[in-house]
Amino acid sequence: MTNDTVLWAVDRRGVATVTLNRPQVNNAYNGDLIDGLHAAMDGLGGTAGLRIVVLRGNGRHFQAGADLAWISGVATQSPAENERVSRRTAEAIRRLDTCPVPTLALIQGGCFGGGTGIAAACDVVVASQDAIFSISETRWGLMAGIILPQLCQAMGLRQVRRYALTGERFGADEARRLGLVHEVCPTGGLDAAGDKIIEAVLMNAPVATTATKLRSLAAARAFVDDGDLRDLIDEHARTRQQEEAREGLASFKEKRKPAWYPG
Incomplete structure (x- = not known):
């Protein structure tokens, strides 16, 4: 099934593939892509026998963060519209984070900004050797508030304090060392590496798997409650303007x- 910017389908095993489909802009997210993610999750929520959701990006790159031309346009609109956009974005990440079935991200090429948040919100992440990561929002005068809870869970606060404050790029092996990525495979090997993860999940009892995931999030105090989400949304929307x-x-x-660079 499709809404153009996000494609999704489920096979006979209950394996869903959700594909970001804006390769002409390296799958940078805009309002349409965010809506597409919600539509995919709405559709998958009604799918009987769903066992795992696989996230992919069409083209050379997984997800290059926000479409900055779109962000510039949103920033000129009303505070209420900016809050709506931030809420829609935050809710997409929270829905992915708390999806009741396992989620697997297969990452190639660039994974920047919001892309790192998508990765951090997934249960398992496999990156090919050519993957490059960056928490890049501060370079553009923005902030990654909406995805910081997931990034802190995945990488730990100490590492987020480096990479979210510097915006440095880091490769697949470093992402694995940091905890953002579980496994690094050769470039071109994502399908084979992903298949092994999928097969492992399919061998496990589905109800027990869901219970284990949700209890793990609860035990780690990793759920983002409504009050915290509202604060993240408010700050995210204000910063953009x-x-x-x-x-x-x-x-x-x-x-x-930028003007703030000395000299």
């Missing part, structure tokens, strides 16, 4: 250093 965001996005468009 501040002067730093305007300057950061302008510097990207104009291919120059």
Whole structure:
């Protein structure tokens, strides 16, 4: 099934594949892609016998973060619209994080910004050797608040304090060392590596698997409650409309250093 920006299908085993489908912009997310993720999760929620959800990205890159041209347009709209966009984004991440069946992200190429949040929200992450990661929001005067709970769970606070504050890029092996990635496979080997994970999940009892996942999240205090989610959304929306965001996005468009860079 399709809504153009996100494709999804379920095979006879109950294995769902959800594919981000904006390869012309490296699968950068915009309102349509966020809506597509919600539509996919709505559809999968009514699927009998669902066992695992596999997240993929079409083209050379998994997911290159936000579509900055779209972000620039949203920032000029009303505070209420900015809050709506941030809420829609945050709810997509929370739904993925708490999906009752196991989730598997297969990552190639660029995985930046929101892409790292998608990875952190999945139960298992396999990256090919060519994958590159970055928590890049601060470079553009934005902030990664919506995905920070999942990133802190995946990588630990100490590592997030480095990579979310510097925006540095890091490769697949470093992502594995940090805990964001579970396994690194050769470039071109994602299908084979993913199949092994899928087969392992299918061997396990589905009800027990769901109970184990949800109890693990509860034991780790990893659920984002409604109050915390509201605070994340408010801050995320406000930051997008501040002067730093305007300057950061302008510097990207104009291919120059931002005004806050010394000298």
